[in-house]
Amino acid sequence: MNKNHVTSAERFLKDKEGAQWHNETLWITREKRDKMAMGIPEWEELRELASSIKMHAITHLDEYLLQFAEAAEKNGATVHWAKDATEHNEIVLDLLRKHNAVKVVKSKSMLTEECCLDDFLCDNGINVIESDLGERILQLLNQPPSHIVMPAIHLKRQIIGKLFEEKLHTEEGNSDPTYLTGCMRENLRQEFLSTEVAMTGANFGIAETGDVVVCTNEGNADMGTSQANVHIVSMGIEKVIPDRDSLAVFTRLLARSATGQPITSYTSQYRKPRKGGELHIILVDNGRSDILGNKEHMQTLKCIRCGACMNTCPVYRRSGGYSYSYFIPGPIGINLGMLKSPQEYYTNLSACTLCFSCNNVCPVKIDLGNQIYRWRQSLDSIGKANPAKKMLSNGMSILFNHPGFFRSALQMAPVVNKIPRPLKYNKFNKWGEGRELPEFAPETFTSWWNKNVKR
């Protein structure tokens, strides 16, 4: 994957039709979200509540995690603590080995994506089956998700039809979504029925009761966990919320913000293991507790992974998830990437027009745009300011700080109109790429004013 958002986006935009479809489709999702939000008179009150609950929960995280773990263990679950991705992956592998499992059926989890669990398990001889339709398609194509809720949004049906022909022996040339979904239903049904271990992520953990809450539309999480004897939950420590009153707020916001549905088809609450089975909950830190100490960016921990900021983002819609170098794209991904490793992911910062639309749709009111702005201000301090832009900024600083200098520059500006094009638009002028300089007026406003208005 190319590390530079600008060049990757150029590649994405080469397929004009595909890019337009991507943009329009995500915008439709944004419109569905708006319709849902407008149908709830107390919508803004809910967003404010959700934000306050999360701020409270993440600033009392030690207390709530302990309460959650205690309640879960009382319910018969086993709670594991993983400080990083490596430890998380080892715990999963250990559990699989303990049960002599050679296969695990998974439902969608961005956390296991973050931990690169699938690759780790495959390297250790485990057959990993992703069971969310989009995730399964991508697994068969050996691609990462390009959106956190609609992972295969970048793919056209013909590609999926071809893939299924090869892997599932479906009818040649048939790329009808209903047909293809039905074929995968049959195929994965057999995997569900024969698995000993199932894995899920967690949308929420309730401290009061020890419940793990998983929201899906397909029912794949439940198909797996209700057949397997062992259920392993991977849960980021920031997913814990105080109680069911809090959960009520989030179940009202999540699907409305994500896909424009009033709620997901299934909102499952796992409290006890299946009779005779085991429930393992892995609480994963992997850098989250460090973020608590970062006042300017701690709000990212409020995120409930709905994807609304991607659907509304004019840059995401027109550049696609793969243009970002961090595994989570869009406004939230830009910020999470910077928190993970600024040196590695700083180029994503250019993927923002500072329109702040993300701030306005975020159901937990994360200040996404402000954060991106702040990261940009700090680029120079990490040695990543663009030298050409830095030079220009320094030049402008001199210009705008010296009125005399500024006035003479303005008077001379019309000369630029006459400069031959190749001298203005060349590889040294980054701002000239894709942009046209406006024509300078023959006279400055001040001189016009002095001549015509001022007496």
Place this chain on the structure above:
Amino acid sequence: MNSKDQILNSIRQHSQVKYDRPVIAPDAIQFSDKVKQFIDESKRVGGDAVLLKDGEDVNQLIANLYPDAKTIASNVANITSTMNPDLVDTPRQLNGIDLGIVEGEIGVAENGAVWIPQNVKERAFYFIVDHLIILLSKDKLVNNMHEAYKMQQFTGYGFGVFISGPSKTADIEQALVKGAHGAKGVTVILL
């Protein structure tokens, strides 16, 4: 130091300003006709809901709704079925059931969701059947999720699920398809 303590220590070390828990009592949406709203919403989420009329026989209604169902499974008293799902040895044996009939505990008017605390032997039952009928007393309809969570109860199984319409996906070009993995159709019968 074990990982648990390391994580908790790191949290304590990094935590700064503490924020209070807000009072969670929003002025949440209410409906003058919860039955009508619930039925409309059930249809909007791709499912269905029907109100049993006075004097109408529920078994007759089910037979009319799903005339082609061959394997019908239910553990609900006085419901006509061809098998009792509680008599299976493994959840795998529930595969291939045309129609499952279960009881729900709470219906939510704002989103068509029905709360079902596990009330059959295998939780797989709610997901694996081709079509699901949920029987729900119309007196158990609430306006919104805040009210629902105030009433939520669990059985000894320790599992429960809100179901709103059928299993669905739009992962292929955003085209909506019902029956991704779970039930292809869900009908709530309000009693």
